[in-house]
Every structure is written in C-alpha cells, then in structure tokens.
Amino acid sequence: MKRLQEHFEVHDPNLNLIIQTSIRILVPFVQLFGLYVIVHGHYSPGGGFQGGVILGASFILMGVGYDLKKSMELFPEAWNIAMANLGTTIFVGTGLVCAAAGGLFLDYGALSNWIGIEPAAWRSLGIFAVEAGVGFTVTSVMLSLFWDLSSRGELDGGL
Amino acid sequence: MNKRSPLKILALCSTLITGALLLYGTKDFPAWGDPNSPASAHLSPHIIENAAKTTNAPNLVTAVLGDYRGYDTMFETVVIFCAGIAVTAILRRPRS
Numbered sequence: 450m451k452r453l454q455e456h457f458e459v460h461d462p463n464l465n466l467i468i469q470t471s472i473r474i475l476v477p478f479v480q481l482f483g484l485y486v487i488v489h490g491h492y493s494p495g496g497g498f499q500g501g502v503i504l505g506a507s508f509i510l511m512g513v514g515y516d517l518k519k520s521m522e523l524f525p526e527a528w529n530i531a532m533a534n535l536g537t538t539i540f541v542g543t544g545l546v547c548a549a550a551g552g553l554f555l556d557y558g559a560l561s562n563w564i565g566i567e568p569a570a571w572r573s574l575g576i577f578a579v580e581a582g583v584g585f586t587v588t589s590v591m592l593s594l595f596w597d598l599s600s601r602g603e604l605d606g607g608l
Numbered sequence: 609m610n611k612r613s614p615l616k617i618l619a620l621c622s623t624l625i626t627g628a629l630l631l632y633g634t635k636d637f638p639a640w641g642d643p644n645s646p647a648s649a650h651l652s653p654h655i656i657e658n659a660a661k662t663t664n665a666p667n668l669v670t671a672v673l674g675d676y677r678g679y680d681t682m683f684e685t686v687v688i689f690c691a692g693i694a695v696t697a698i699l700r701r702p703r704s
Binding site for chain 2: 490494541586
C-alpha cells in the first residue's frame with residue numbers, strides 16, 4: 450500500500466494526463482516552428498543553431514512528459530547518431546564540393562562553374578545547405594545530451 | 609585542511625598576470641560602437657552594400673554567418689558535434 454502511495458505521489462495519473470495531452474498537442478507545432486526557423490533563416494532571425502535547438506527541444510519535451518523510451522521511439526538512437534554525423538558531413542561536404550568546383554573552401558559561388566545559374570543563387574543555396582546541416586547536428590546532439598544527462602547514460606527511465 | 613601546493617600558487621599567479629595583461633590590452637580597443645573603428649569603417653559598409661546582392665540572402669546576419677564566415681560556423685558545428693560525441697562516449701552505458 451505504501452509503495453502504491455509513493456508511486457502515485459511521484460506519478461500522479463491526473464497530472465500526467467494533462468501534461469501528456471498538452472505535450473502531444475504542442476509538439477507538432479514546436480517542430481513546425483523549428484523547421485520554419487531553419488528554412489526561413491535567409492529572411493528573418495534564425496538559422497541552423499536556433500531551429501535545431503527548437504527541434505531538439507520538441508523531442509526533449511516528449512522525453513520529459515512521457516519517458517525516454519517514448520522519445521527514443523520517435524527518434525531512434527541509431528538515427529540520432531547518424532543524423533549528428535550527417536549534419537557535420539553536409540557542412541564539410543558542401544565546402545569540399547565548392548573546392549572541387551574550382552573555388553575556395555566554402556566558396557559556394559564557384560558551383561556556377563558546374564551548373565550555370567548565377568553565383569548569387571548558388572550562394573543562397575549553399576547557405577541553406579549549410580544551415581540544414583547545422584540544424585541536423587544541433588537537433589540530434591541536443592537530444593542525445595538530454596538522454597545521457599537525464600538517465601546517467603543508462604537510457605532507461607529518465608527523469 | 610588541504611595544503612596549498614606551490615604549483616597551485618604558481619597557476620594562480622600566472623592566471624592573474626595573464627588576465628591583467630588582457631585587461632590592459634582592451635584599453636587599446638576602439639570604443640563600443642565607434643563609427644571610426646576599422647571594423648565599422650571598412651568591413652561593415654562592404655558587407656551592408658554587397659551581402660544582399662552577392663548572396664541573395666536579405667538577412668545580413670545569415671549571409672555573414674553562412675557565407676563570409678562559413679569557416680567559423682563550420683567549426684562551431686564541429687565543436688557541438690564533438691561535445692555530443694564526448695558526452696556519449698563517457699556517459700552512455702545502456703542497460704539493454
């Protein structure tokens with residue numbers, strides 16, 4: 450009986466219901482806003498870092514409201530590591546492709562040697578690719594830091 | 609209680625001296641927002657005039673971070689990535 454009481458003090462079912470329902474409603478909007486911040490970085494304040502943090506926070510919100518398992522269902526651990534690597538690779542790869550096209554490292558305008566749209570358009574696309582890479586890395590690193598720090602690296606219960 | 613080792617006193621002294629030298633060096637910086645400082649006189653006008661045209665990005669901050677200082681941003685990303693890898697390598701011991 451006492452254990453049951455303790456359990457309900459820690460996991461109040463009504464409280465959990467309210468929190469989980471509101472988080473379920475909130476998370477899609479948070480994720481949409483995160484994507485907007487990444488994609489709209491050319492025109493408004495924002496970019497890869499900020500949008501990545503918002504996207505990562507949406508998964509952290511799932512981890513706080515439910516538990517780590519739920520957030521690891523949504524964003525599996527292997528995908529998380531792969532995405533962190535992919536983001537950094539996109540950034541460095543963009544720079545290397547620019548160097549291969551005959552410019553300097555990260556000189557996106559040089560890509561017009563290969564596909565003949567004007568350099569300004571290529572620079573815009575290059576900034577977008579780089580921001581997307583930053584967003585990938587920041588999203589997955591935020592989430593993986595939360596997983597490790599909240600469960601002492603055991604990835605079981607969480608908070 | 610714990611004895612202060614001479615190495616720690618040496619470290620404290622060198623930290624204080626380095627800090628004092630750095631603070632002394634900031635005296636020669638241009639004042640904050642000084643319109644005649646080299647950054648405001650040469651770099652900022654160039655970026656303000658050319659960035660939107662050459663990068664098609666109306667947000668100058670994004671243009672500077674993503675294009676003019678792409679190298680800096682790249683290593684910021686790498687720093688975050690390394691932090692994530694380090695925490696994962698040190699802490700993660702999944703009980704599966």
